[in-house]
Amino acid sequence: MLDFNIFSDKMIKKTLITPFNTKYNTPPFSNIENEDYLPTFKEAIALARKEIDLITTNEAAATFENTIVALDFSGEQLDRISSIFFNLNSAETNEEIQKIAQEISPLLSEFSNDITLNEDLFKRVKAIYDIKESLDLTAEQKTLLDKRYKSFSRNGANLSEDKKNQLREIDKKLSQLKLKFGENVLAETNKFEMLITDENDLSGLPEGTKEAAKQMAESKEKEGWLFTLDYPSYIPFVTYSNNRELRKKITLAAGSKSFKGDALDNQENVLEITNLRHKRANLLGYTTHAEFVLEERMAETPEKVQAFLNELLLKAKPAAEKEFKNLESFAKDLDNIDELEKWDGSYYAEKLKQKLFSLDDELLKPYFKLENVIDGAFKITNILFDLNFEEIHDIDKYHEDVLTYKVSNASGDLVSVFYADFFPRAGKRNGAWMTSYKPQYIKDSINSRPHISIVCNFTKPTKSKPSLLTFNEVTTLFHEFGHALHGMLANTTYPSLSGTNVYWDFVELPSQILENWCYEKEALELFATHYETGEVIPMDLIEKIKKSATFHEGMQTLRQISFGLLDMSWHGQDPSKIKNVKGHEKEAFEHVTLYPETNETCMSTSFSHIFQGGYSSGYYSYKWAEVLDADAFEYFKETGIFNKEIAQKFKDNVLSKGGTENPMTLYKRFRGQEPKPEALLRRAGLIEN
Incomplete structure (x- = not known):
């Protein structure tokens, strides 16, 4: 096998456009130069176009294999290059990559439109x-056919030519605006620094937080203690x-963040994104963006989402x-705070x-050394x-x-390659x-087999201490690892239905259900040991x-509901009358x-989930999935949290199935019934057990 480090500069581009000659066919990150991306994307798009042309010019009558399957496997190298580039744009970006992203995104948007608006392809x-x-199609094949047809019908295939052109312009603009939104938020996060030079101003902070702040200041050649908006710095402060x-x-x-009226302000981006999404939905025959999105969700309609959020x-x-009144009284008694x-x-x-x-x-924290928590997630998954x-x-x-x-x-046998990236840095x-x-x-x-990553x-470790996680960070790691399992254990035929x-x-079901093990004695004793003494976390x-x-669960639930309502307020109506974000x-x-x-x-100007990520009209799904995960975990607890039979059912009917069937069908096959919201309300302490 060739060592990819010996490739010449001229061969790098070719290496990106063909299967990687590396172990497990993993990306050759160290050999990719920024200048490789744009020409490689252009070549990959050209190759993908040729694959589409082969489908549309096929003189044989359209069949499931020569059209639907061929379409699903087309553009494989383009997809791989895209995953590398855009993953790095989130986890290891810089100004050069961000500039390239602004050039590449319209090209990808145009190519995507060229497929969904291709009349000959749609006819087949x-x-x-x-x-x-x-x-005579299997359940998975039926799902793929339905998904492929809707990818055309829901994206303009039935539109007139002038409306197709309008759609192209909207999609191109949206791809650039979403990138710009994210770049502004990242720049704002990196821009803020709070340097403390008086040690008295550190009162109350844990020693580890102070040491990390000291280390951060030293890394920037400053005297004192430096705090930033990165979560490991901001949250403890x-x-x-x-x-x-x-x-x-x-x-x-x-x-x-991005609400200061300067070059990094996102108010106009928010208004433009929401208005373009609304216009796009109208073009496609939908009343609102939310109506368009929710047609392909378990919730089905904006009305059902509103009813769900209102019920909670x-x-x-x-x-x-x-809870808030109790907190106000506590602050008043403790420090004479008149208004919280x-x-x-x-x-x-x-x-x-x-x-x-x-x-x-x-x-x-001493019981949650990062390496031990990772090992704990591995042990639980092994069992x-x-x-x-x-x-x-x-x-x-x-x-x-x-x-x-x-x-x-x-x-x-190889199941997956797994990347784990745990610490903050300027480009992430x-x-x-x-x-x-x-x-x-x-x-x-x-x-x-798949290549999966969590970020x-x-x-970060300091000079005197390893990385010690807060309990919230422990559940976050398990949450993302649950998503990773969904990707790793995928076992489907078609890539667009996998993982x-x-x-x-x-x-969110696979991610949120795994968090439950963090609260169970049998699981904690597998990995929660004191980083200095090795003592297992005490029973008390x-x-x-x-x-x-369940501490402040009412306030936490209200907070999540508020985010869902904000999302729906932007996407569940005509936003053209909104002038003030x-x-x-x-x-x-x-x-x-x-x-x-x-x-x-202002939250909206940095609400990346809905304005940059994929959660527009979907933020409610965190609470929706909590209903599923609470109900599912009750099933585990009935027979023991490490019951192999229940775990196998969850693996066979949820984790391995991807999107091959309707999710409620998969869930009922695992659980034997539809999920009941009472399980979530009981767990949250909002109703009696």
């Missing part, structure tokens, strides 16, 4: 769709700092208001939690699904922090996500974790807000 797809009842003014300063900075709101709001502000919430909530449960993250994880050092990676693993089954956007560098599929009787922003290619309000701490699990947001939050309004902040 429609010819098969019209006779589908007479074809607003949670523990006794300095209310500094908490206010960093909270307002986080809340005002009825249960959560009274509990949230009661946004920068007080995490601080006093943490103090109240310590008082009620004698529990805080600093007490727990449930017979997966083995072996760290490997013979494949290329895009940054030295990235860990790489070979995942195999009990027979030693905030938050946590799972993604794929290569999907799973079966072609020519070969089951081609997080956890506390996480499912309805958006079903995709486990009990406190479980008891504190802040004013609209204030109206959307009117009945779900607890804290006093702050004029300097």
Whole structure:
């Protein structure tokens, strides 16, 4: 096998456009230069066009194989290059890559439109769709045919020529606007620095947080302690700092990202994105963008989403208001705070939690060394699904922090390649996500295995301490690892139905259900050991974790509902009358807000989930999937959280099936019934057990 490090510069482009001559066919990251991307994309698009031409000019009558299957496997190298480039644009970007993204996105948008608006191609797809009842298709094939037909009908294939041209212009503009939105948010995140030079201003902060801030300052050749808007810096500061003014300063900075009327402001981008989405939906015959999106979701309609959110709101709001009043009284008694502000919430909530449960993250963190938590996720997965994880050092990676693993089954067969990227840096956007560098599929009787990645922003090791996670970071790791399992265990024929290619309000089930193991004694004892002594986490701490699990659940649920309502307010109506982003947001939050309004902040301008990512008209899906995961985990608990039979049913009917069938069909096959919301309400403590 050739070592890709010996390729000449002239061969790099060819290496990207053909199957990679690397172990497991993994991306040759270190040999990719930024200047390779644009010409490679152009060549890959040209090759993909030729593949489409072969389908449309085929003189044989259209069949499922020569049209639907051929279409699903077309553009494989383009998809791979796209996954590499756009994953790096999220996890390891720079100004040059961002500029290239602005050039590439319109090309990809135009190519996508050229496919969905290709009349000859649509005729062949429609010819098969019209006779589908007479074809002897499997459930997966029926789903693929339906998905392929809708990819045309829902994206303009039935439009007149002038409307098709309008659609092309809208899609091109949207691709650029979404990129710009994300670039502005990342630039704002990187721009803010709060340098503290007086040690008294560090009062209340844990030693590890102070050491990390000192290290951050040193890395930028500054004296003192440097705090940023990266979560491992921001969250501990607003949670523990006794300095209310500094908490206010960093909270307002986080809340005002891209809302300052300067070059990085996103207000016009928000208005333009929502208006273009609405126009696009209207062109396609839908009343709103939400109606268009939800047609392909479990929820089905905006009305059902609103009803779902309102039903939760009825249960959560009274509990949230009661919790907030208790928090206000606590802050008043403790520090004579007359009015609780946004920068007080995490601080006093943490103090109240310590008082009620004698529990805080600093007490727990020594038991959650990052390496041990990773090992815990691996052990739990091994017990449930017979997966083995072996760290490997013979494949290329895009940054030295990235860990790489070979995942195999009990027979030693390759299941997946797994990348894990855990620490913040300037070129990485905030938050946590799972993604794929290569999907799973079966072609020519070969089951081609996936390459899966999770990306997080956890506390980095310091000179004296390893990376010690907060309990929230532990559940975040398990959440993303649950998504990763959905990708790794995929076992479908067609790439477009593989792994996480499912309805958006079903995709969170595998991730959210795995979080449940973080609260169970049997699971915690597998990995929660003190990083210095090796002592297993004491039983009393486990009990406190479980008891504190529903702490402020009403407020947390109300917060999630508010985000879902904001999303629907932007996408569930005609936004053309909205002229003021802040004013609209204030109206959307009117009945779900607890804290006093702050004029300097605006969530919409940095709400990347719905304006850059894929959650427009879909933010409700986190709560929707919680109903599924709470109901599903109750099934596990009935017979034991490590019951192999239930785990196998979950693997066979959910994790391996991807989007091959309707998600409710898959869920009922696993659970034996439709999910019941009572399980979630019980877990949240919002109704009696």
